[in-house]
Structures are given as structure tokens and as C-alpha cells.
Amino acid sequence: MSVRVEINKLVKNFEKVEALKEISLKVEEGELFGLIGPDGSGKTTLFRLITNLLVQNNGTIKVGDYDSRKDFKEIRKITGYMPGRFSLYHDLSVEENLNFYAHIFNTTLKENYHLIKDVYSQIEPFKKRKAGDLSGGMKQKLALSCALIHKPELLILDEPTTGVDAVSRKEFWELLKKMQKTGITIMVSTPYMDEASLCDRVALMQNGNLLALETPENIVNQYSGDLWQLSTSNMIKIIVDLEGVGNGIKNIFRFGEKVHITSSGIEFEELNKTIIDFLEPKGHENIIIEKVEPQIEDCFLDLMDEN
């Protein structure tokens, strides 16, 4: 069972901030939909509007046939919501947390154990432990179990991987993929751009605007311009040293251990010479520049830079 979500010209203003500026998007049934964007871009607000924890100033949200304003009680029944910060009771044990959430959604752990088995079995050995004593990854799995316990048709996850180690993050996405196969519609937000490629489609948000709404492949394909990867012997102060490097270079940003440089209308030889001439006097050696294929993060940074 799954539902589709239709958002039409959604506007939300807080006292001084326009949190969402006429956002429209559709999430298909059974889709794993990602909302990517930096802090304060409006992701959480969008989720809170869908669950009607906040009310929009304008525009409509439909979850299945339900309208978020009129039928919010129905929507809440079929929605599993995992707020940022996990919303667990730290002084209750794993089992007690789960039982509590099962209870408030009128079900029991026993009854719906099969629904959360994949997730819960990983933390079940620690079921007597207090939630506050769990690692980030385990908290996240517990929170996910709590959100799934009432067999929702729509699962909304607000930054589930924030503050969680890389291995747990990977495991978590594998779990989401598995869950998607059961037919549930999943909306997940994350500030980590590399996670975007794991979604069916992603929406890139910034300052309440929707910058892109595409499959990850299409976002990469639409990338225009050239992308170069730079490494030298002194990567620590490289960004500072590159300041004011000159024409044709659009953007410079760190990418893992390396630095990515975007340019347009400039050939490799020219770029290579410019940079080497610029960096060598500042004590850099082994300067290597190579052309690389853009990854989704590059596309996002580029899109965000344009706006």
C-alpha cells in the first residue's frame, strides 16, 4: 500500500522569513524521494506542512485523496513520521520506546513485529538498554522502527542520517531500499548531497526555493561546464592560496581530499598553466590537474551557486 503526494504552489511564511516560496512537486506511489538542501532551506517546514504540524499560508498538499488541511487526522493515520533529532525518550529503554509508540498508534509490537523485523532485529539484542545510551546509528534504527510500527503508507524521514557515522548511514539507506520494495512511499530529507544518488528522484532546495526536481542521473547529465580536480603537496591552505586565481574559473570548492574547480570557455592547457603559475610561487609542489566527470554534489553546488 502506498500513496502519492501532490504539493501545489505551497507558501509558508514565518514572522520574518519566507520559509517556502511557491513550491510544487509530486511524489509518486512507492517512490523513494529525496529532499536535498542545506540547513534552513525549508525541508523540515515542508514535512511539517505535510503532517499538518504547521499550516501553510497558501497552496495545497494532497496525500492520496486527503487534503492536508481538512483531513489531517486521516493523513496522520497513514503517515509514519520520523522528526529530526529522532524524538525518542532517552530515559526509556528500546523496548519501552517501541511499545509506547505502538500504543499511541493503537497497535502493539507483537501485532506488527513483522513490519519492522528487518530494522528492529538489528537492535533487538539491546532492547533493555536506555535509548539515551545508544549509538547514533542505533538510535536512528529505533526511531525508524517507531515510525514504521503502525504500517504507514507514507514514510517521512527528516534528516535521518544527520549525526550518524558513515557505515550506519550506508546501512540505513540499504534498509530504506528494502522497505521501498514493500510498496511504501518514502520521503527523506538530508543535508548530505552524496545520498541524493540513492533516491529515485531528488528535489534540491535552497532558501525555500526548489532548484531542481529530477532523477539523480538527469541532474548529472544536465551539468554544463567543465570540472577539474586539483591536488598539490599542500592541501591544507589551498583554498586560501587559490583566491584571486583569475579568468575563466567559476568556482572552487573542496571535494573530499581534493579540490574541484569549475570553469567555462577555457581549455586544459591554459587552465593548467594559469594555476601552476599561480600556485608555485606560494610553495605548492606536485600540482596535478585532471578533468573529472561531475558527481551529483558538483551539480548541486553548481546549481546553488547559480541561484
Next chain:
Amino acid sequence: MWPFIKKEFFHIFRDIRSMVILFGMPVAQVLLFGFAITTDIKDVDIAILDNSKDNVTMELSNKLVSSGYFILNENLKSNDEIEEAFQKGKIKEVVIFENDFAKKLKKEGRADVQLILDASEPNTANMISAYTTGIISTYSMEYIKRNQNIPVAIITETKMLYNPELKSVYMFVPGVITIILMLVSAMMTSISITREKEVGTMEAILVSPLKPIQIILGKVAPYILLSFINLIVILLLAKFVFAMPLNGSLVLLLAESILFISMALALGILISAISKSQQQAMLLSMFALLLPTILLSGFIFPIENMPVILQLISHIMPSKWFIIILKNIMLKGVGMEYFWKETLILLVMTIFFIVMSVKKFKLRLE
């Protein structure tokens, strides 16, 4: 509903701070008020200026000194010495018998005693004068009985009902009950609800199919029970440590307390609805509830002595009415017919706050 309440109990029992506030504080407050901040007097230094020196004044002086409240510091010889005696700073009161005291009492049926008090501590001075007056009037009663003749008056009789010995413990127990119930019910619930807001669990509860009234009941039910336990602890302490009587009906007392607890819980929910953090909830409870309860309810400062404006404000303090009810039940031992008005006021306030709090409690974040 039960799992929700059980969860709330886990929160309380697993948090040492809550436990201390809930169970340590009532006991500490009762004992503190009872022993440390006592307004009873004991061994007060006085001086006597006996202008008559007859058998009556001698007897009266002896009564005063042997009462245990006063110590005779000095016998004065003339009015000129009074000022000096006070200036030394040790004595708090001078008792002056007029000339021919016994004679006048016999012939005219009245004689005057003058009390001069060091009023730099007004409360103590009041207390001392009341005690002295009490002893003198007891004596004059005895005198009349003994002589079996026409009534005599030494001084206008001061009648002190309900608390003849002016024991302050009788005054503070109703006050402490009120404070504790207010604190536990209003402050603890408002904090526990705002804590869920702060930690983010409220968001998850709100999106559940629970109705506002269910959420509220789940949150407050444990505190009803705990307040009740506290009430009983205070009553037991009052009875067995301070020998305070409970003259009225215990059932009535408990029933009225439940009314007051409900009112305080509703206030707590209201506070949690308007505060964003635990600290804010705590400060609001402190300043909006606790201080007025202590200051304006007549618990410490008599309402009759306040400026009119404060007297008016005190009418809207639920605690004022509750203290009146408590005193009626505990000290006077009277029944509902004597304080149905106060009960009605409290009931109206309770209903008002409950309606307000359910209305204010939103299923949204704004």
C-alpha cells in the same frame, strides 16, 4: 491510556531531580516551616514596672514569668528607666501596673496594665503583646472565679478563637499544603510537557491519532496521584510531628484537595502551552503561580493588612480560597455549609482553566 501513564511514571521515577522535588521538598518544607521559620515566641526578655506592689500585681508578674514565654530581665522603679531599658536592646516588652492596682480592681472593678513593646520587629511585637494579653485575661478570669463577686476587668479581653495559643504551625500547614500541591501539579506538569516539546517527542505524539484530551490526561494523571500522596504525607507530618488537629472531615478535605489539584494541573497545562522551553515553564510557574501563592494568599501576610488593590488581586488567587477552605476544615472542623461559597469559586476557576487549557492545547506546532 495506561501505557501512556506508565511511561510518564518511568520519566518521574528515573529522574533523580524530579524525585527530589516531588518527595523531598514537601517534607523539607513542612519541617522548615515548622521548626526553623517558627513565629512562636519563647523566653522573651521583659521588664516589669510595678507601681503598686500588691498581692494582685505580684501574682500577675509570677504568672507572666512562669508561663515559659517570658523571662524577667529587670524590675524597673520608675517611668524614667523604661527608655533606658529598651535602649540596652535586650528586653522586648515592659509591663506597667498602675498605682493601687489591687485596690482599684476591688473598688472600681477595673485596673489598667500598660504594655510597651519594642516594635522594631513588628511581627514579634504583635505576637508578644498577644501572648501577654492572653495571660492577663486568663488571670482576670481566675480572679473573678475566686472572689465570686461582680466582674472585674484588668484589660479588654482578647479572644483568640481556633488557635488559642497562637501556634504558628496551625497557620502554615494549610499554606504549605497549598504551595506543594501548586508546585507539584502546575510546575511539574508544565515542565514535563515542555520537556517533550524541547526533546522533539511532542512532534511524534502530535502526529499520532491521540486526541488532545488523551495526551493531556496521559501527562497529568501521574501527577494527580503524586500530589495526593504528598498531601497525605504532609497531613501525617502535621499530625505526628506538630500535633496539629484535623477537626473536620478527612473525606471532605481530600475532595476539596482534588478540586484544587485539578485547578493547578489545568494551570500547568496552560503554562506549557505558552512556554517554549523547560526553563521558561519553570520561571513562569515560579513567578506567576508560586510567588503569588505565597505572598497574596494570606498564607504569610494577612490579607486584611494589604492595600486595597492587593486585596482585590488576592480574590483571583485560587490559593486564597483553598487556604480558607483548609482552615475551615482543619481548625474549625466545620462542614460544607460554611464554605460552599469558596468551594464554588474554586470550582468555577477550575472549570475555566480546564476549558482554557484543552482549548489552548494544539495538535500543531504553532
